[in-house]
Amino acid sequence: MIARVLAAELAAHIGERVRVAGWVHRGRELKSVTFVIVRDRSGLTQVVTAGPAPAQETVVEVTGLVTANSKAPGGVELVEPVIAVLGEAVAAPPFDLYRPVVPATLPTILDGAPVSLRHPALRAQFEIAAASVAGFRSALDAIGCTEIHTPKIVGSATESGANVFGIDYFGRRAFLAQSPQFFKQSMVGVFERVYEVGPVFRAEPHDTARHLAQYTSLDAEIGFITDDRDVMSVLRHAIAGMVSSAASRVEAVSLLGARLPEVPAEIPVIHFAEAQKLLGGKDEIDLSPADERWLSAWAARELGSEFLFVSGFPMAKRPFYTHPQPGNPKYSNSFDLLFRGLELVTGGQRLHRHADYLAALAERGESPEAYRSYLDVFAHGMPPHGGFAIGLERWTARLLGVANIRQTTLFPRDIHRLTP
């Protein structure tokens, strides 16, 4: 048997008979000749034949002679081919996959996702996503983090009562985890530095371009920090790893025409109170989407950075486990990372003392009983720690300039969509 050769490797085989395999990307029957373009995971192969072209998306195996042709994709084509069908296509794809610009609306793309995503420009987005995750992990591995896998089924909806999916758990009420927050914090007590890449679930009732019922969260939590500046430093390191790994997918980046950002050695930081002044003397407790856009544009213009940390977010807008800013407890040791006009990451330092947790819950009028198994962890000695969570689909969308995160999710789940 002749071993299979990928499209991208063909140019090294001119003059040889080789076997390629893939999908019929396009067939063009001219008067005297037929061009069959075969797509595999590495690219396209032009096959020159006399017969009719198989239907689009038929899976074929082609044995033929590799010949130079400067007008063919990759500068080579296969002539004198023998074409065998490995898998019939008995239905037409939802749109022509060979058109450079996807000729379909978002609902059409999503309804036919398993086939739509075969379009090279759609597939390339997920290659960038996969590379980003690999970069995240290798950056964190390099600083001694341990990867963990935590429960997605939890006994109480601790992080926020709303937006949580209920499950029938052997006759008991349970919930889908909205984040691995409590687990990753507790695992700082075991491994000091941890990360998790996994699904999180939000019963998000609003149909927006930014929210999904399930997304992939890249979570990290780091012990023995001084304060949130150490967390920002680890986040900067992770982001740099993600960008650099994405950049290594040269073909995908080029196909998408993606402009990847520079990650400054130190991402500029502005305190929330300073940001309010810059925004014209505001006195809000949160940033509006317009504020995020303005601050992001300001950082790009004035500081030459597409990334901007806004630190010291008001405690009023942060969860109870957030560490207040020493000396000014109106603010917190927590931050948002803005990227190209949007909040990309939220992170910060957490409380680490048992008594501080009890006080924080009391101040918010919440019962410690609901958080008992979480609070127990802090009764057993925990170091100062903090972390962050990056939404993978949002990251990929921002990186590639895609407006709706459904486009950077293989099979999005939202209030309307439960299939495919």
Place this chain on the structure above:
Amino acid sequence: MIARVLAAELAAHIGERVRVAGWVHRGRELKSVTFVIVRDRSGLTQVVTAGPAPAQETVVEVTGLVTANSKAPGGVELVEPVIAVLGEAVAAPPFDLYRPVVPATLPTILDGAPVSLRHPALRAQFEIAAASVAGFRSALDAIGCTEIHTPKIVGSATESGANVFGIDYFGRRAFLAQSPQFFKQSMVGVFERVYEVGPVFRAEPHDTARHLAQYTSLDAEIGFITDDRDVMSVLRHAIAGMVSSAASRVEAVSLLGARLPEVPAEIPVIHFAEAQKLLGGKDEIDLSPADERWLSAWAARELGSEFLFVSGFPMAKRPFYTHPQPGNPKYSNSFDLLFRGLELVTGGQRLHRHADYLAALAERGESPEAYRSYLDVFAHGMPPHGGFAIGLERWTARLLGVANIRQTTLFPRDIHRLTP
């Protein structure tokens, strides 16, 4: 500020004043001197002081002079220390974490998991698990796989109606995915070769040592195979990567006294029918646990391999998407991988033609309607493909000789256990 030094690095700093930080693993107050053993993620540091020892699990920062002492852990100790408390321990750990053998029963360990897992021998298991996953991914990256993230919320309980968790999904009925089977198959149409590391859910009503309500599945699916032998070859490659990566955690392997297996260049394969003969002329359609043990011992004894593929499993015991064995459709192109007496992995070739799926469902008396979005994929041209799934917790348990997979799960979920 003096930068923090890890326990494992101390020997390189003899004669220097350094700062270490960690948990009080043990305090021993003798007549004239107190030894405080501080545990960090790299190991133990002996601190020699005059005062009382802080309570077990107190988080401390110690600045002291590194001095050689052949009787101390790592051959060095810290003298003239200044000890500062970073995080108080206000409750005692569930058991003494410093005892070499964990002095607690499984329920005690699991009830106090966030603290129990600080025990070096328990933590080391999860370092091996993390290394195994890293090895799985790098082996598959090396052969051109793309990592995917698929929905854990699905619209129909396709794989098997039983053992599925129901969710209230915005007022509709939905389910937790029992496997990424259908998604990973469909993504072969996009990426040719994919893998996913993620949670899967089984409403397992039996309280066994081998089953959990959630576990971490290492899934792979590979297109353009000839048959299941190619799948076995990829699985062998992945397993070799996992073992080799686990072996790189020298400290953890040594602490656990783990004997890691040799992965043969070719793992021996025995056909199910042959296995029946070896088992004394049986004519069953599945292997019993006793059969698995016998065959595994036979392979170790006769073939010198701790791994054994049993191929050609009867179709009667395999899901409808399994590819039958050409020429003998009583059997299938699917296999189990036995390891140290137990089934570790199931895998095989899948059907890839639309008509074959329709026929397979009709033969089982099932309606294609329930599988519509899955079947659609095969109407659009799919290559011959196959794959496998490795349960991470079961893998780690087998590798380390642990009897119950709850011990190799950070926070196990079963019919009784929903916390911590």
